[in-house]
Amino acid sequence: xxxxxxxxxxxxxxLGPALLVYTLVKLVPVLWSLGLTxxxxxxxxxxxxxxxxxxxxxxxxxxxLEALGFTIKYALVLSVGQILLGYGLAxxxxxxxxxxxxxxxxVVFFPTVLPTVAVALLFKSLFAxxxxxxxxxxxxEVFGIPAxxxxxxxxxxxxxAILMExxxxxxFFAVLLYAGLLDIPEETLESARLEGAxxxxxVRHIVLPLSLPVLLSSVIFxxxxxxxxxxxxxxxxxxxxxxxxxxxxxxxxxxxxNYSDYGYGSTIAFVLTIMCFLVTLFVxxxxxxxxxxx
Amino acid sequence: MAIDTAALRPxxxxxxxxxxxxxxxxxxxxxxxxxxxxxxxxxxLLVVVEVYPIVWLVLGSFKTQNEFFAKPTWAxxxxxxxxxxxxxxxxxxxxxxxxxxxxxxxxxxxxxxxLGVAAAYALEVMVWKGRNTVxxxxxxGIMIPGQMILVPLFTVYFRTGLTNSLWPLIIxxxxxxxxxxxxxxxxxxxxIPREVFEASTLDGAGMVKSFFLIGVPMMRNAxxxxxxxxxxxxWNDLLIALxxxxxxxxxxxxxxxLNFSDEYGSTDYGPLFAAISINVVGMLVxxxxxNKQIMTGLASGSLKG
Numbered sequence: 199x200x201x202x203x204x205x206x207x208x209x210x211x212x213l214g215p216a217l218l219v220y221t222l223v224k225l226v227p228v229l230w231s232l233g234l235t236x237x238x239x240x241x242x243x244x245x246x247x248x249x250x251x252x253x254x255x256x257x258x259x260x261x262x263l264e265a266l267g268f269t270i271k272y273a274l275v276l277s278v279g280q281i282l283l284g285y286g287l288a289x290x291x292x293x294x295x296x297x298x299x300x301x302x303x304x305v306v307f308f309p310t311v312l313p314t315v316a317v318a319l320l321f322k323s324l325f326a327x328x329x330x331x332x333x334x335x336x337x338x339e340v341f342g343i344p345a346x347x348x349x350x351x352x353x354x355x356x357x358x359a360i361l362m363e364x365x366x367x368x369x370f371f372a373v374l375l376y377a378g379l380l381d382i383p384e385e386t387l388e389s390a391r392l393e394g395a396x397x398x399x400x401v402r403h404i405v406l407p408l409s410l411p412v413l414l415s416s417v418i419f420x421x422x423x424x425x426x427x428x429x430x431x432x433x434x435x436x437x438x439x440x441x442x443x444x445x446x447x448x449x450x451x452x453x454x455x456n457y458s459d460y461g462y463g464s465t466i467a468f469v470l471t472i473m474c475f476l477v478t479l480f481v482x483x484x485x486x487x488x489x490x491x492x
Numbered sequence: 493m494a495i496d497t498a499a500l501r502p503x504x505x506x507x508x509x510x511x512x513x514x515x516x517x518x519x520x521x522x523x524x525x526x527x528x529x530x531x532x533x534x535x536x537l538l539v540v541v542e543v544y545p546i547v548w549l550v551l552g553s554f555k556t557q558n559e560f561f562a563k564p565t566w567a568x569x570x571x572x573x574x575x576x577x578x579x580x581x582x583x584x585x586x587x588x589x590x591x592x593x594x595x596x597x598x599x600x601x602x603x604x605x606x607l608g609v610a611a612a613y614a615l616e617v618m619v620w621k622g623r624n625t626v627x628x629x630x631x632x633g634i635m636i637p638g639q640m641i642l643v644p645l646f647t648v649y650f651r652t653g654l655t656n657s658l659w660p661l662i663i664x665x666x667x668x669x670x671x672x673x674x675x676x677x678x679x680x681x682x683x684i685p686r687e688v689f690e691a692s693t694l695d696g697a698g699m700v701k702s703f704f705l706i707g708v709p710m711m712r713n714a715x716x717x718x719x720x721x722x723x724x725x726x727w728n729d730l731l732i733a734l735x736x737x738x739x740x741x742x743x744x745x746x747x748x749x750l751n752f753s754d755e756y757g758s759t760d761y762g763p764l765f766a767a768i769s770i771n772v773v774g775m776l777v778x779x780x781x782x783n784k785q786i787m788t789g790l791a792s793g794s795l796k797g
Contacts, residue, residue, distance in 0.1 A: 203619045203690065208699035212618075216611035216670060217626065223667040224633055227641035234643060241647055294531055302535055304783050306542055311779055311786060313728040315746045316771040319764065320549050327560055327761060333548060336565045365541070374791045426637050429730040433750055447731075450639050455735070460643050467639035474635050 234464035245461065252465035261441060262466065265449040269470075272359070272445060273424040279364050280420050284371025285413070289401065291372065292379045303376070306369030314366075318433035321362040325349070352442025355435045359443065363430060371416060378412025379405065414481055421477045425470065446470045546772060553577070553765040560761045576762035577770070584763050586770060588741065589748035596658050596733075596744060597726050600665035601719055607666070608673030609715060613707050615674065616681040617689050618699060627678060633671035638731050649736060660736035661744070665729070669722045672793060680714040681707070720786055721793040745771060 235252055239245040256262050287306065291299040309317065324332045325348040335345040348354040382405065390404045406413075428447040431437050437444035444452075446466055454463035552560070553576055554569035580586045615627045641664075649660040688710075692702040708715075733744040743751065749771065752764050779786060 202693045202699060203617070203686070205618070205699050206620075208703075209614045209618055209620055211700055212610040212703060213614035213626070216607035216674070219607065219663075219667055220630065220633070220670050223645065223663060224636075224641060224670075225629070227644035228636060230644035231640050241651075290531075290534075295535075302539065304787070305539055307783070307787055308776070308779055309542065310790065311724055311775050312772055313746055313749070313775070315728075315730055315749045316768045319749065319752075319768055320545055320772075323552070323761070323765070324545055324548070327565065328759060330561055331565055333544075333565050365545070369542070370790065373787050377788075377791055422635065426639075429746070432730070447637070447639055451642075451731075451735075454643055454646075460647075464640075464643055467637065467642070470637050471635075471640050474637060478635060 231464045231467060234461050235468050237461040238459060240458040240460045243458070248461060252462050255462065256465055256469060261444075262446075262449065264441060265444050265446045265466075266469070268356075268443060269425060269427070269445040269447075269473075272356070272427055273421055276360055276363055276424045276427075277417065277420040279360065280367055280371045280424075281413070281416060283364060283368040284375050284416065287368060287372035288375035288379055289405070291376050303369070303373060307373055308369065309366040310370040312366065314429040315433045317362060317366055318430055321358060321365075322349070322434055325358050349435050350439060352439060355431075355439070355443045359427075359430050359434055362434070363424075371420070374416055374419075375409065375412060378409045381412075382408045418478050418481050421481070422474050425474055425477070546776075549765060549772065550769050553762065553769040555762055555765070557760060557762055576766035579760070579763040580767040580770065584752060584767055585740070585743070585748055586745075586767050589743050589745045592658065592742060593727060593744040593746075596661045596665065597723065599662050600669070600726050601722055603662070603666040604669040604673055604722055605715055605719060608670050608718075609677050609708065609711060610703065611670075612674045612677030612681055613703050616678040617684075617686060617703075617707065627674070630671050630674040634675065638668060642731075642735055646735060655736060655738050656742075658737075658742060661733060664732050664736065665726045668732070669725065673718055673722065676718055676793060677711065677714065680711060684710060717785060717789040717792070720782065720789045724786075724790070 234245075236248060236250070237245040238248040238252065291303055295302060325334050326332050331339070331345055334348075339345055346354060348358050386408070387400070387404065390400055395403060426447055427445050428451075431443050431445060432448060435443060437448045441449075446469065450463050450466040450470070453459050453466060548566070551569055554572050555563075555576075556570075559567070559570060611630070615623050615630075645660070645664060649655050654660050689699075689702055689706060692706050693699065728746065730746045730750065733747045734750070737743055737747060740751070749767060752759075752767055
């Protein structure tokens with residue numbers, strides 16, 4: 199029987215094509231990019247060996263540091279928002295709405311499937327239609343708050359980007375965490391209730407520890423995605439005003455395709471990759487520590 | 493590995509029957525109404541916040557440029573003419589962009605699924621040395637940002653002249669979707685006892701034959717789920733489409749939408765709103781029919797930690 203399951207020809211036939219394209223189009227380019235980080239220049243002008251100059255340059259380049267700062271700020275604020283709102287909604291679905299939650303869940307999830315570019319252009323108009331007020335400013339004025347010129351400042355654009363992403367993704371994280379909450383055995387909750395744990399105490403001492411695994415998976419997913427933010431800031435305000443909302447991804451794109459520095463661009467991409475890797479590793483390790491502690 | 497439980501439970505999006513066992517003693521209805529009021533208000537607010545932007549968008553798609561600037565922003569359109577849609581469809585190139593998106597998405601999904609399901613079968617069902625390492629190599633790809641492969645691929649596509657076609661997009665999307673496809677399919681295959689496949693080989697059928705006769709049919713639902721998840725990531729992508737399409741005739745919907753406002757210098761808001769509306773409403777229709785599968789699919793597809 200083992201010989202059939204280990205049939206070499208069948209393995210080659212089934213796995214071969216996928217492995218081949220994957221190697222050629224993913225693994226080789228990753229190594230190639232890695233090699234490029236030690237060079238400067240582009241295919242037309244020629245490459246020049248630069249050693250670790252690109253990395254030194256990265257940490258002295260005010261533009262790169264600004265992009266790094268923006269990326270971290272964006273990922274941090276958005277991830278915290280996504281997890282908090284998502285968890286809040288998930289708790290509401292499970293403990294308040296119970297069976298009636300299907301409709302709300304479906305409606306709140308909907309924006310997740312919309313293209314980022316379309317949502318960004320929509321939100322851009324919600325906050326300002328050209329020089330005119332959008333509904334948001336009009337709404338603010340109803341309450342006597344003066345209209346805000348959202349896209350003339352980095353902070354304004356950042357605020358719109360965060361609000362837009364939360365609008366789009368909170369339903370998604372709610373469903374993600376909701377599935378995790380449903381895994382908690384009803385008997386556990388029931389016995390905790392019998393011992394007098396209700397409301398906040400029930401959540402804090404029973405629900406939260408038991409949903410920790412799915413919560414941590416969500417954190418990894420959220421941070422990994424928010425670190426790679428690209429379409430949102432590009433479509434919203436083109437990384438502007440100036441470079442104030444330009445993350446590493448957009449800086450990398452411009453370095454390569456506007457300034458034709460393939461080596462430095464690859465260095466920026468590499469820094470981003472390392473950040474994603476470190477975050478995943480860090481969350482994994484801290485989760486392991488938590489489990490052993492309990 | 494949260495995926496083992498989340499991905500394989502078909503009812504993840506449906507409230508579990510055990511979830512309502514905690515029924516409290518009945519109270520007087522008036523008091524109960526009052527107690528529920530804050531929750532009701534919260535939910536109403538939530539639904540309004542999620543739905544209003546879409547309604548405003550669709551209403552805006554019927555407004556003239558003059559209405560955008562002279563009327564209050566929440567005013568209803570004066571007439572329901574489809575001029576904006578015609579403008580977006582023809583002069584806005586939306587028809588051409590949509591066609592490109594379809595021509596890219598369909599083959600990408602096809603190759604991704606065929607390659608990914610076969611690879612997962614070889615990696616999970618079949619037994620051989622080194623399969624875990626190969627699976628790990630695939631899964632590691634989930635974490636690597638697209639930026640890390642952009643430059644070499646652009647160089648090669650440009651040198652070979654492929655940038656004049658849609659092939660760079662198809663090839664890149666196929667490969668970028670492979671890690672998740674292989675990972676999820678491996679998880680699905682893991683749930684099926686290996687004896688099922690062994691039994692099928694008893695009457696002399698080879699592993700390749702039993703893959704097509706047993707593996708693929710058993711995985712039909714899983715394949716649909718993955719196809720849905722990958723559909724959204726390919727259709728909604730901007731980075732790859734923006735990088736590898738150098739000509740405007742090859743632009744996908746997202747690239748076209750991004751260039752929409754530039755094309756007119758001063759933005760023509762009516763056609764822009766119409767173009768966004770077509771995008772949004774298309775997804776809305778898809779979501780109306782498939783929301784259960786989409787919700788469980790996207791949720792399980794992301795819990796890959």
